[in-house]
Amino acid sequence: MSATAPRIQVKAPRRVRLVRAVAVALSLTTGGGAAAIFVQYSAVNGLTPLGLVSAVFLFFSTTWLAWGACLGVVGLKPFHLRRPFTHLPPNGRTVVLVPVFNEDPQVTFARVAAMYLSVNKATALPVHFAILSDTRDAAIAKAEDLWFARLLDETGGAGRIFYRRRAQNTGRKAGNIEDFFARSGAAYDFALILDADSLMEGDTIVEMIRRMEADPDLGLLQSLPAVVRAQSVFGRVMQFAAAFFSPVFSRGLARMQGHTGPFWGHNAMVRVPAFVASCGLPVLSGPPPFGGHILSHDYVEAALLARAGWKVRLDTDLKGSYEEGPESIVEHAKRDRRWCQGNLQHLRIIAAPGLRKWSRFVFLQGVFSYIAPVLWAGFLITVVTDRVTAPPPDYFPDPHQFFPVFPSDETAKAIGLAIGIFGLLIMPKLLTATEAIVTRRTRQFGGTFNALLSVLADFILLSIMAPVLMAYQTRSVFQVLMGRDGGWPPNRRGGATLTVAEAWEASRFIVFSGVVGLVVAHFLTVHIILWxxxxxxxMIFSPLIISWTSRLVAPSSHRARLFTTPEEIHTPPILALHDEILARWEKIARTPEAGADTPGLMEPARA
Amino acid sequence: MTMTAVVSIHSPDGTAAPVPDVARAMVLGRLPDAPTQMPTQRLVRDAAPVSFLRALFFGPLGPVGT
Structure with missing residues (x-):
């Protein structure tokens, strides 16, 4: 068993602290500069209190944008590959945890079968798998029972693959894992925590065990999962963005985090004694959304491990780690609602005693990532209101003057400011595209032309979707502030095209807001309508945008090639194995002997 | 061959409890019986819930002991 206490209190290296300081200073300077230019522009007709409020909104919004750009710039230089750490066979007792909650057991358990077979091929070390069910739907629970039997038959994994279902899902996913550790944690050195849609190559699991063994102070090792199997327009845009841009931004994050890295809740390995000793989560006083169980538990667990002196590390060079993403804006917004509540709840614990400064900063970043759209919305609203309520220009400030005094034209400053903000948005993407060309990473995306075309299309589509996403985020923030608990609805996995009517149901508040905004702009401040x-x-066309982007894209179509990712060109072995097992299980489920009650015919879990 | 054994369910605090309903709480395959203690970490003072603005501008009520 590994030691339960780290040998050192890890401190961020000097270089890391320097990079952090420079990035923070640059971001604040950029935000301050933008606000100063805006004040100069607004002061032409006399600076109003609303103008000052707009400047404050702009300061925070631009600082946040500049911070994102800094992350991208810092991450441009590739890491030297770490692997392999050692060729010695791993010997840490390891369990792979697969928490499930009303998921389709046929698909989920086939993933477990694939990973079990893959890891057994990679090592002689007996790696255990535990499916930790919090399923509440009786029919799905019955199906889990039957498909678990199939899983054991398929793999011969009896004694190494386990399944248990809790009677009550207290504490949700964090409570589910805590329950496992409470009864079986002492049997293991390492636990690989997955999501129901996670897949990981056996070699990657073994490599993670090796890395944990190589550094006894490492409490948690996070991999960077690639998004795979997207089928819709929206899903493929996000999948491409994750594959093309995320490695750069994640490297930037990894360079700034020092030993205080992130935990994203899945596709990460923890040192069990460290996790058990440090990460027992309290129930916060008061009702949700700010009280009750901690919703975004992963960030808190990473902070607690770091507080106890353990290293938490993101290794972006680890390949073979996969997850699936939402297939529509609505599914994305539903997940985002939960994350929004979880991140804002972190305000309760941002000043907890003993936390590392970077951990507190990470909590603050999480809060900012959700209030940033609100700040942009606040900026737009205050600017429009300020123009509506502003008095007309006074051309004769002196009643005895003969010639009028025209206010100086500061339009150039406004345009310069807009270009600067646009540049902050687009610069990290352009730099990433340049990096991909220089390092020939574009070959993994169907060649340089195809990759650049995809970057352009990604920018256009995201620009169109951004106001819709901003509206959802803004609503989420206000719902949380008003004390509305969003709960934890089950995920709806896989492709599911939304009709315009369904999209309208989910977005009519956005249409209404857009129409009101347009009417106000048209009748009151027509000169800024173009802005x-x-x-x-x-916003007005959001139902059409939501519906169109949820449409499935045939893998062979031209549009599918537009957002090609490396995993689409070369199917990873673990995905191929999962497909193979799933195809076999689907045949079994369709046999007449299986009958109508066969769970393989069951629809996937619906939200 | 599937190994099926109803063992027990566990209450949220991790203590073993009798099985009231084997259909709803089942364990297939015997998980290692190796309990650990997960001490609850203190993060905030167990006081009345703070308002958002108070948390935002003044922090969530400061240090809270061990």
């Missing part, structure tokens, strides 16, 4: 149209038009 707000890029935001208002997508």
């Amino acid at each position: 707000v149209l890029p935001v208002l038009v997508p």
Whole structure:
């Protein structure tokens, strides 16, 4: 068993602290500069209190944008590959935890079968798998029972693959894992925590065990999962963005985090004694959304491990780690609602005693990532209101003057400011594209031309979707602030096209807001209408945008090739194995002997 | 061959409890019986819930002991 206490209190290396300081200073300077230019522009007709409020909104929004750009710039230089750490066979007792909650057991358990077979091929070390069910739906629970039997038959994994279902899902996923550790944790050195949609190559699991063994102070090792199997327009845009841009931004994050890295809740390995000793989560006083169980538990667990002196590390060079993403804006918004509540709840614990400064900063970043759209919305609203309520220009400030005094034209400053903000948005993507060309990473995305075309299409589509996503995020923030608990609805996995009517149901508040904004802009401040149209038009057409982007894209179609990712060009072995097992199980489920009650015919879990 | 054994369910605090309903709480395959203690970490003072603005501008009520 590994030691239960780290040997050192890890401190961020000097270089890491320097990079952090420079990035923070640059971001604040950029935000301050933008606000100063805006104040100069607004002061032409006399600076109003609303103008000052707009400047404050702009300061925070631009600082946040600049911080994102800094992460991208810092991450441009590739890491030297770490692997392999050692060729010695791993010997840590390891369990792979697969928490499930109303998932389709046929698909999920086939993933477990694939990973079990893959890891057994990679090592002689007996790696255990535990499916930790919190399923509440009786029919799905019955199906889990039957498909678990199939899983054991398929793999011969009896005694190494386990399944248990809790009577009550207290504490949700964190409570589910805590329950496992409470009864079986002492049997293991390492636990690989997955999501129901996670897949990981056996070689990757073994490599993670090796890395944990190589550094006894390492409490948690996070991999960077690639998003796979997206089928819709929205899903493929996000999948491409995750594959093309995320490695760069994640490297930037990894360079700034020092030993205080992130935990994203899945596709990460923990040192069990460290996790058990450090990560027992309290129930916060008061009702949700700010009280009750900690919703975004992963960030808190990473902070607690770091507080106890353990290293938490993100290794972006680890390949063979996969997850699936939401297939529509609505599914994305549902997940985002939960994350929003979880991140804002972190305000309760941001000043907890003993936390590392970077951990507190990470909590603050999480809060900012959700209030940033609100700040942009606040900026737009205050600017429009300020223009509506501003008095007309006074051309004769001195009643005895003969010639009028025209206010100086500061339009150039406004345009310069807009270009600067646009540049902050697009610069990290352009730099990433340049990096991909220089390092020939574009070959993994169907060649340089295809990759650049995809970057352009990604930018256009995200620009169209951004106001819609901003509206959902803004609503989420206000719902949380008003004390509304979003709960933890089950995920709806796989492709599911939304009709315009369904999209309308989910987005009519956005349409209404867009129409009101357009009417106000048209009748009251028509001269700024061009500035707000890029935001208002997508809002008004949000049902069409949501419906169209949820449409499935045939893998062979031209549009499918537009957002090609490395995993689509070369199917990873673990995905191929999962497909193979799933195809076999689907045949079994369709046999007449299986009958109508066969769970393989069951629809996937619906939200 | 599937190994099926109803063992027990565990209450949220991790203590073993009798099985009231084997259909709803089942364990297939015997998980290692190797309990650990997960001490609850203190993060905030167990006081009345703070408002968002108070948390945002003044922090969540400061240090809270061990």
